[in-house]
Amino acid sequence: MPRPWRWACPGRKVIAVTGDGAAMYSLQSLWTMARERLDVVTIVCANRTYNILNIELARVGAQNPGPKTLSMLDLHDPVLDFVKMAQGLGVEASRAETTTEFAAQFADAMATRGPRLIEAVLNV
Numbered sequence: 001m002p003r004p005w006r007w008a009c010p011g012r013k014v015i016a017v018t019g020d021g022a023a024m025y026s027l028q029s030l031w032t033m034a035r036e037r038l039d040v041v042t043i044v045c046a047n048r049t050y051n052i053l054n055i056e057l058a059r060v061g062a063q064n065p066g067p068k069t070l071s072m073l074d075l076h077d078p079v080l081d082f083v084k085m086a087q088g089l090g091v092e093a094s095r096a097e098t099t100t101e102f103a104a105q106f107a108d109a110m111a112t113r114g115p116r117l118i119e120a121v122l123n124v
Contacts, residue, residue: 012039013039013040013041013110013113014038014039014040014041015040015041015043016040016041016042016043017042017043017045018042018043018044018045019044019045019046019047019051019052020044020045020046020047020048020049020075020080020082020119021049021050021051021052021053021075022052023042023044023082024080027085027089028089030042030085030086030089030090030091030115030117031089031090033091033115034089034090034091034115035090037114037115038114038115039113039114039115040115040116041106041109041110041115041116041117041118042086042091042115042116042117042118043106043117043118043120044082044117044118044119044120045120045122046075046080046082046119046120046121046122047122048074048075048076048079048080049073049074049075050073050074050075053073054073057069057073082095082117082119083095083117083119086117090115091115091116091117092114092115092116092117093116093117093118093119094116094117094118094119095118095119095121096118096119096120096121097121102118102120105118106118
């Protein structure tokens with residue numbers, strides 16, 4: 001039986017955009033992309049924080065969270081290396097630290113079939 005993701009648009013490239021915090025919840029999807037040789041470009045926007053959790057902390061009215069609380073929402077210690085993680089799961093990967101690097105890497109990913117991950121480091 002054919003796999004469902006091959007039914008809709010089997011010849012069309014998929015672009016998946018996620019944040020680094022969210023990507024940590026679904027990292028195993030890269031292995032599936034490699035195993036099935038899926039034509040997916042994954043862009044991980046790396047701002048080095050669980051931003052949604054910072055927003056939720058403010059929404060619940062947390063006043064002046066301490067250093068320990070804030071450290072649990074930070075992705076700096078250690079810094080996550082999505083390039084190495086993707087490569088370890090069988091996906092070609094690169095890191096872009098400038099818009100010029102990103103544009104070149106994205107153009108290459110769009111021109112090449114198969115799974116690819118670009119870690120786009122955001123300076124926020």
